Each structure stands twice: as structure tokens, then as C-alpha cells.
Amino acid sequence: MIKVGIIGMGMIGRAHLDALQRIPGVEVVAVASPNLEDLVKLQEGFGIRHVFADWRELVDCPDVEAVHNCTPNHLHHEINLACISRGKVIFSEKPLGMDVQETSEAAAKAKTSSIACGVNFCYRAYPMVQWAKQLIQEGYLGEIRAIYGHYLQDWLMYETDYDWRVDSKVGGFARAVGDIGSHWVDLARYLTGLEVEEVLADTSIFWPQRIEPTSGQPVPVDTEDWATALLRFNGGVKGNVVISQISGGHQNDLQIEIVGTKRTIRWRQEDPEILWIGERGGCNQIRYKDGSAMGAVAAKHASYPPGHPEGYPDCIKNTIANFYSHVLGQGGDFPTFEDGHRAMEVVTAIIHSAETERWTRVGGGL
Ligand SMILES: NC(=O)c1ccc[n+]([C@@H]2O[C@H](COP(=O)([O-])OP(=O)(O)OC[C@H]3O[C@@H](n4cnc5c(N)ncnc54)[C@H](O)[C@@H]3O)[C@@H](O)[C@H]2O)c1
Numbered sequence: 001m002i003k004v005g006i007i008g009m010g011m012i013g014r015a016h017l018d019a020l021q022r023i024p025g026v027e028v029v030a031v032a033s034p035n036l037e038d039l040v041k042l043q044e045g046f047g048i049r050h051v052f053a054d055w056r057e058l059v060d061c062p063d064v065e066a067v068h069n070c071t072p073n074h075l076h077h078e079i080n081l082a083c084i085s086r087g088k089v090i091f092s093e094k095p096l097g098m099d100v101q102e103t104s105e106a107a108a109k110a111k112t113s114s115i116a117c118g119v120n121f122c123y124r125a126y127p128m129v130q131w132a133k134q135l136i137q138e139g140y141l142g143e144i145r146a147i148y149g150h151y152l153q154d155w156l157m158y159e160t161d162y163d164w165r166v167d168s169k170v171g172g173f174a175r176a177v178g179d180i181g182s183h184w185v186d187l188a189r190y191l192t193g194l195e196v197e198e199v200l201a202d203t204s205i206f207w208p209q210r211i212e213p214t215s216g217q218p219v220p221v222d223t224e225d226w227a228t229a230l231l232r233f234n235g236g237v238k239g240n241v242v243i244s245q246i247s248g249g250h251q252n253d254l255q256i257e258i259v260g261t262k263r264t265i266r267w268r269q270e271d272p273e274i275l276w277i278g279e280r281g282g283c284n285q286i287r288y289k290d291g292s293a294m295g296a297v298a299a300k301h302a303s304y305p306p307g308h309p310e311g312y313p314d315c316i317k318n319t320i321a322n323f324y325s326h327v328l329g330q331g332g333d334f335p336t337f338e339d340g341h342r343a344m345e346v347v348t349a350i351i352h353s354a355e356t357e358r359w360t361r362v363g364g365g366l
Helices: 011-021 036-046 055-060 071-086 101-113 127-137 176-192 294-301 313-325 337-356
Strands: 002-007 026-032 050-053 064-069 090-092 117-119 142-151 196-203 208-211 217-220 226-233 237-245 253-259 265-266 274-278 285-288
Touching: 002 011, 011 026, 011 036, 011 064, 026 036, 026 055, 026 217, 036 176, 050 142, 050 196, 055 071, 064 071, 071 090, 071 101, 090 313, 117 217, 117 337, 127 176, 127 253, 127 265, 127 274, 127 294, 142 176, 142 217, 176 196, 176 226, 176 237, 176 253, 196 337, 226 337, 253 313
Parallel strands: 002 026, 002 064, 026 050, 064 090, 090 117, 142 237
Antiparallel strands: 142 253, 196 226, 208 217, 226 237, 253 265, 265 274, 274 285
């Protein structure tokens, strides 16, 4: 059994705990978060050996072999590097760091170390995303011409909506783009194998101040609620994306459409069991998850039979299972620290382009 510790037991830390309980060969032995009272409840409920208020104690705990970093963004880099330096497997939440300096350092250290380092770009591991990737690789769409879509949320729609992500010292210089846009960028890269080379972007801060709930006072906000970006991928492939945290009624609406010379494919996170395939002169298709029709890799990502819908917790489970399959030397396709850095380079270029109102090359840094 690989002994795992989770740092940060908020929304996603609990999702990691849930996923890890479903994966053979791993055991959660420790959790760390500042609120010990909550941790003790988890300890009793799940039979977890160690609880720590300070993440350093978890990283130093000899019982812990692998660490899941589920903390707010400003802590990702320090914790990830501490794990690598102690020879502990690290599976980090996104974004990989606060800026490209951090993500490039983390990616470089991961490359030169023998430690397995993964980042949770979990949408890759939905069964229908895997099927879409397979179809694209087989040439079913023909040559790719365009990639476009959106990632829309509404939980920061009002002035009174607040979260640590709104504070750039904790969340980072890019909020909507870094928090959710990074997922879309990763999915576009993963599905097509193409890289974003240049961007032209526009961003807006619709609430330049928000009401901080503890004080009830307005505080200034310097990160974007909204971004639109034109994208140039390599090979002349065109793209665009809309990223928003203020779009009423869209809770976690990631959509990606890929246009090829033969067909078009579309996938939506809020309807994850469906793949839409468009074909001029043919019958457009709506495909549903069905292991017997999908290729072996895609079928492996479906834990339940057709007609038994799988959703967000399942894609997290699949992502983490693929990571530990790699850790156990059994192969496993998972998002690496290099992928985390690539996503941050695109995020950085989008923000830079919006500030300068110019086409910006990805990888140029701020
Ligand atoms: N991959 C995904 O789909 C996905 C989804 C949600 C969040 N995330 C990422 O996960 C991270 C956490 O987001 P969340 O939504 O769970 O936030 P959250 O606010 O719900 O949870 C954060 C947790 O970290 C804890 N924490 C704060 N300071 C800490 C410290 N010094 N040491 C240890 N724990 C500390 C908090 O007490 C809290 O339990 C973010 O980086 C976010 O980008 C990823």
C-alpha cells in the first residue's frame, strides 16, 4: 500500500479523499489543515492515523510516502518543492504555482528528480474525453482546423460573492483565467496535442471592489472576472475561448469544440456522458458512454455500465488512479508538472495580452 497524506481539507481535499478510498493500492494515513476540530471528525470517520494542523508535519511524517496538495494557490509551490526535496511523491492541485517563475522551477525540479509529480487537470479523465481523444488520434475529425469553447461559472457574479481566490496574494495574478481557464487550456492541449503559440485577449474586472464577509467592508479587487481570448495554435490552427465567473446560470460549464476537415466534436462538462459529433451531409450523432463501443483506453475510464452516469468525482478518481498506476510502474497517462507549467504560460500570456492590448507569444513571461 502507498501511504498518502492530504494537505488542505476543503472542497477538493475531500474529493481527493473520496477518490483515494476507491483506488486499490493506496491508503490515506494523514491529513493536514489548520482546523484540527474538523480533521478529528475525518480521522474518526475514516480511520485516518495522523492529523496535523501544520502541513510541514505531514510532509515530514515518516509514514507518509505520497502527498496530495489541496491547499489555496499561494501554498502550492512551497509544499510541492518540500515534497520533492524529501523524496515524496507529489500530486498537486492546479494552478501549479502563482506565476511562471514558480511553475518553471517546479517543472524543472520534477524533470530532474525521480519523484512522480502530477497536477490535477482532472477533466482529461472523463470516459467521453478519452473517447474524443481516441477519435481525434484515429483521424476521425480529419485535420484539425479550429478549437473553441468556454468555461463559464456564476459563483462570483455578485459584489457580495467572496473567496480567497479573489485576493491576488492568495489566489494569484490571474483569477478566472488561472482558476478555470487553465483547465480549458489543458483540455485543448491534451485532446489535440497542439500548443497555444500566441494569444490576443481582453479581460474585465466587473467588481473592482467586493464585500469581504468577515469585516463586511469593501475591499479592492485586482483580478479578472472575465476574459475572451483569440488563440493561435501551432500548425495554423485557430481558436478562441471565453472564461467567466459572472455568467448567471452557468455553474461549471466547460465546453470544448474541435473542428476538423471531416467532422466536428463537442464535449461539455455539465453533460459529461455525451459526445456530439457533427458531420456535413451525414447524420449528426450524439454518442453516449458505452464501454463496448469505445476503445480500450476510454473504456478503462468508465467504472460503470452504459446508462449509469458518471460525473466529477469519477473523473477525479480516474485522474488519481492513472497517477498511481504510473507510481506503481504500471504505466499511466496523467497531467505532469510540465503540463502545469505549460498551462501557466498560456494564462500569463492571456493576462499580458489584455494589459498591452497586443498579440502575445506564449512563453514570453510577464
Ligand atoms: N482540479 C479541480 O477541479 C479543482 C476544483 C476545486 C479546487 N481546485 C484547486 O484546489 C485548491 C483548493 O481549492 P478548494 O476549492 O478546495 O478550496 P477550499 O477553500 O475549499 O479549501 C482549501 C483548504 O485548504 C486549507 N488550508 C488553508 N491554509 C492552509 C495551510 N496553511 N495548511 C494546510 N491547509 C490549509 C483550508 O483550511 C481549506 O480546508 C485550489 O488550488 C484550487 O485551484 C481544483
